[in-house]
Amino acid sequence: MSNTKNYNLVAQNTESTVVCEYSPPYGKRAESYQSEAELEKAFIKQLQTQAYEYVNITSEEDLILNLRKQLEKLNNHNFSDKEWDYFFKKELANPNQSIAEKTATIQEDYIKILKCDNGTSKNIYLLKKDNIHSNSLQVINQYETEDGKYKNRYDVTILINGLPLVHIELKKRGVAIQEAFNQINRYQRESFWASSGLYEYIQIFVISNGTHTKYYSNTTRFEHIKESKGIPNKGKKSSNSFEFTSWWADHTNRPITDLMDFSKTFFAKHSILNILTKYCVFTTDKQLLVMRPYQIVATEKILNKIEVSTNYKQLGTVKAGGYIWHTTGSGKTLTSFKTAQLTSRLSFIDKVLFVVDRKDLDYQTMKEYDKFEKGAANSNTSTSILKKQLEDPNARIIITTIQKLDRFIAKNKGHNIFEGHIVLIFDECHRSQFGDMHTAITKAFNNYHLFGFTGTPIFAVNSSSGGRFDLKTTEQAFGDKLHTYTIVDAIADKNVLPFRVDYISTLKEAENIEDKKVKDIDREAVLSAPERLSNIVNYIIEHFNQKTKRNDKSYIHNITKNIQELVTAKDMKKVAVIKEKIRLSGFNSIFSVQSIEMAKKYYAEFEKQQKLLPEIQRLKIAMIYSFGINEEEIDGVIDENSEDTSGLDESSREFLENAIKDYNKMFKTSYNTSSDKFQNYYKDVSERVKNREIDLLIVVNMFLTGFDATTLNTWVDKNLRLHGLLQAYSRTNRILNSIKTFGNIICFRNLEKATNESISLFGDKEASGIVLLKTYKEYYNGYEKDGKTIRGYKSLVEELQDKFPIGERIPGEKNQKEFIKLYGGILRVRNILTTFDEFEGNEILTERARLS
Numbered sequence: 001m002s003n004t005k006n007y008n009l010v011a012q013n014t015e016s017t018v019v020c021e022y023s024p025p026y027g028k029r030a031e032s033y034q035s036e037a038e039l040e041k042a043f044i045k046q047l048q049t050q051a052y053e054y055v056n057i058t059s060e061e062d063l064i065l066n067l068r069k070q071l072e073k074l075n076n077h078n079f080s081d082k083e084w085d086y087f088f089k090k091e092l093a094n095p096n097q098s099i100a101e102k103t104a105t106i107q108e109d110y111i112k113i114l115k116c117d118n119g120t121s122k123n124i125y126l127l128k129k130d131n132i133h134s135n136s137l138q139v140i141n142q143y144e145t146e147d148g149k150y151k152n153r154y155d156v157t158i159l160i161n162g163l164p165l166v167h168i169e170l171k172k173r174g175v176a177i178q179e180a181f182n183q184i185n186r187y188q189r190e191s192f193w194a195s196s197g198l199y200e201y202i203q204i205f206v207i208s209n210g211t212h213t214k215y216y217s218n219t220t221r222f223e224h225i226k227e228s229k230g231i232p233n234k235g236k237k238s239s240n241s242f243e244f245t246s247w248w249a250d251h252t253n254r255p256i257t258d259l260m261d262f263s264k265t266f267f268a269k270h271s272i273l274n275i276l277t278k279y280c281v282f283t284t285d286k287q288l289l290v291m292r293p294y295q296i297v298a299t300e301k302i303l304n305k306i307e308v309s310t311n312y313k314q315l316g317t318v319k320a321g322g323y324i325w326h327t328t329g330s331g332k333t334l335t336s337f338k339t340a341q342l343t344s345r346l347s348f349i350d351k352v353l354f355v356v357d358r359k360d361l362d363y364q365t366m367k368e369y370d371k372f373e374k375g376a377a378n379s380n381t382s383t384s385i386l387k388k389q390l391e392d393p394n395a396r397i398i399i400t401t402i403q404k405l406d407r408f409i410a411k412n413k414g415h416n417i418f419e420g421h422i423v424l425i426f427d428e429c430h431r432s433q434f435g436d437m438h439t440a441i442t443k444a445f446n447n448y449h450l451f452g453f454t455g456t457p458i459f460a461v462n463s464s465s466g467g468r469f470d471l472k473t474t475e476q477a478f479g480d481k482l483h484t485y486t487i488v489d490a491i492a493d494k495n496v497l498p499f500r501v502d503y504i505s506t507l508k509e510a511e512n513i514e515d516k517k518v519k520d521i522d523r524e525a526v527l528s529a530p531e532r533l534s535n536i537v538n539y540i541i542e543h544f545n546q547k548t549k550r551n552d553k554s555y556i557h558n559i560t561k562n563i564q565e566l567v568t569a570k571d572m573k574k575v576a577v578i579k580e581k582i583r584l585s586g587f588n589s590i591f592s593v594q595s596i597e598m599a600k601k602y603y604a605e606f607e608k609q610q611k612l613l614p615e616i617q618r619l620k621i622a623m624i625y626s627f628g629i630n631e632e633e634i635d636g637v638i639d640e641n642s643e644d645t646s647g648l649d650e651s652s653r654e655f656l657e658n659a660i661k662d663y664n665k666m667f668k669t670s671y672n673t674s675s676d677k678f679q680n681y682y683k684d685v686s687e688r689v690k691n692r693e694i695d696l697l698i699v700v701n702m703f704l705t706g707f708d709a710t711t712l713n714t715w716v717d718k719n720l721r722l723h724g725l726l727q728a729y730s731r732t733n734r735i736l737n738s739i740k741t742f743g744n745i746i747c748f749r750n751l752e753k754a755t756n757e758s759i760s761l762f763g764d765k766e767a768s769g770i771v772l773l774k775t776y777k778e779y780y781n782g783y784e785k786d787g788k789t790i791r792g793y794k795s796l797v798e799e800l801q802d803k804f805p806i807g808e809r810i811p812g813e814k815n816q817k818e819f820i821k822l823y824g825g826i827l828r829v830r831n832i833l834t835t836f837d838e839f840e841g842n843e844i845l846t847e848r849a850r851l852s
Contacts, residue, residue: 015270018293022250036172039210046263047139057140060195070162093196100286102201107282132273147194168206180207181242213262214245217288249293253489294485295335298324301482302339321450323478327487328455328730329496336427336453343423344396350420354399356427383408390417406437409444418444426452452478456723488763497733500742500773537605550586555737557584559691567683591698591715596625600655619695623659637701637724645673704728710736713744725758776836793829797844
């Protein structure tokens with residue numbers, strides 16, 4: 001009898017953009033310090049085995065001729081000389097077009113109209129996005145230009161249909177890849193823009209020394225251009241610097257760093273074409289974002305799940321969906337955003353509902369979605385517009401709050417939309433969404449897929465004891481986990497920063513009360529004692545500049561100028577955002593406290609102590625809280641309602657009203673605690689924290705989840721645990737620049753055990769060594785890591801003083817390089833040590849010595 005079995009093909013995907021698991025091929029790698037020329041030759045040879053055509057193009061004349069031939073082949077049209085001359089000068093080499101406009105051409109406007117000699121018009125594709133294998137891939141090297149400020153010769157460029165869209169800069173093994181990054185920056189200053197400016201079409205840059213390989217978007221280079229025309233950079237890194245380059249990886253988040261391995265995966269024909277045509281996002285701020293591998297994996301996992309569950313007829317069940325666990329700060333919104341866009345293009349899907357919490361529906365999210373699809377997002381709190389969108393067959397993507405969707409369901413029983421093939425994507429699947437609203441949605445819709453994104457999933461161990469027994473965990477509510485990218489992965493990849501947690505005791509017996517068996521009411525009475533609060537406020541005022549690095553190097557920060565106009569507008573989409581670059585020093589903070597009563601006491605104490613200070617030394621303090629549903633606080637964070645203060649008691653509302661009056665006086669605004677004006681106050685505070693206009697924001701629960709501001713530190717006087725703790729800490733670990741090297745958290749309660757438990761749950765048992773920075777003694781004296789001795793500040797400074805005495809000239813290039821390397825190491829460890837109180841008085845290298 002035959003053993004042959006018949007299988008029904010449910011779905012097939014032979015071309016995942018990211019490989020499942022990559023194992024380097026057997027055999028010896030080239031470990032020698034290859035020259036650049038040898039590395040370049042090997043790389044091009046590898047690309048040729050992957051169906052790239054090598055062409056010998058070293059001048060612009062040849063580049064333009066090849067571009068014409070490739071576009072003729074792609075479009076099955078032979079240009080006359082007159083047609084080509086007009087098309088090239090108007091559409092491709094228009095001197096009035098900037099990098100941003102050329103990026104828009106590739107990402108959005110890639111079909112151009114040609115006026116033919118016979119009077120007809122024809123569509124000319126620069127890229128075929130619906131059938132990526134119609135595009136031709138070519139590789140060139142040593143392209144030379146003499147028309148810029150200086151003569152330059154570039155390493156390797158990938159041409160897609162003749163246009164240079166990917167550029168690779170190589171350094172020999174042993175040379176830091178940052179040198180390749182710096183070289184590309186030099187090319188942008190000197191020659192990429194020269195002649196016809198075709199090299200300004202480059203979307204992605206790759207840098208490699210053979211051993212280490214990274215990629216990044218043209219945004220980084222574009223930002224350098226803008227900054228060079230504005231405020232002088234003075235050699236300091238901007239927020240678009242080397243820190244924003246990315247590793248490529250496989251499905252398991254294992255980095256693929258060797259150039260040949262990178263070539264076989266990232267430069268596989270379907271992968272690079274998918275990345276360029278599907279997995280880039282060109283934002284309304286004219287920033288090109290190239291998705292990271294884990295973001296692409298998550299998107300494709302969801303698309304595949306939709307197809308498989310549809311074919312298996314699992315619609316309307318938990319098996320038709322799933323959840324993505326990507327750590328806070330890793331770009332979940334971008335991933336869910338792109339997922340919604342690609343899902344909406346599936347012919348069998350009627351609607352994609354992108355569901356956010358009310359407090360997450362900010363101006364930027366709405367603006368980005370409206371760019372993808374006009375009218376997709378609206379800020380109207382009534383359900384009438386949502387109803388109109390749901391009934392419009394042309395509205396494919398709809399962004400809505402979970403609260404608005406819940407109201408629509410309640411008011412529209414039996415609506416036709418409930419029979420449609422619907423995909424619901426929850427940008428942040430908070431625990432609060434597991435209750436009645438979740439039940440209402442899953443009961444109302446019949447043919448749905450439900451997907452959730454979360455940085456801190458709810459497992460049995462961190463689930464609440466109340467509510468429905470079958471909706472306690474993320475998996476119960478959303479289905480299988482489809483992909484994981486933990487905080488350990490993100491820190492290892494340098495996509496977010498590690499944490500440095502300080503535990504400060506102002507009254508020893510008060511902080512230690514956490515571990516004693518006393519009634520909660522007695523514990524809180526001790527912790528809210530006036531003497532303790534006074535000491536904490538005094539500590540914050542005295543150490544604010546130190547902890548937030550206000551006296552450190554300055555940096556350029558991009559701020560929003562017309563905040564009040566934006567947040568009070570009836571239709572935010574009709575108001576243009578006015579941005580400005582300013583130079584700042586240091587960061588700002590959220591101060592998370594236990595209760596509304598504590599928030600009031602702290603605000604009053606800051607006011608009292610700051611009256612004794614000169615005005616120039618006073619911190620800009622703001623406060624926000626509102627009524628929260630009194631549910632069990634397993635994690636220490638309750639969801640506060642950013643729309644409503646009516647549930648507050650009279651005393652708390654009056655106090656908040658007066659705090660908002662102080663805010664109005666500080667920023668020349670006119671908010672209060674009434675429903676509409678409080679919503680605007682919330683938005684205004686959000687933007688001013690991002691601008692770093694507010695020094696310290698006192699909160700109870702607000703802004704502890706889902707809020708991103710790159711300049712934040714966090715002070716904590718609140719019992720936090722598990723997902724609530726990690727969410728609160730994660731407000732601090734966004735990458736900003738080279739000055740901000742960690743997320744700084746200062747705790748006035750003994751949260752060390754809770755911190756380790758949280759990091760273990762959402763990382764692994766060994767995670768604390770990666771997620772948390774070392775102790776003061778370890779940075780000062782050195783420590784052991786993986787069998788190696790990591791030298792501390794003391795040892796490094798002693799070597800510097802011994803080898804390079806102050807005031808003496810450093811002879812020879814070799815010695816000068818050694819000095820720069822050693823001095824750079826000292827500055828890096830000193831940058832961390834300056835936030836430790838113990839470092840004061842123990843700095844061996846004086847300021848005079850550092851500046852000499």
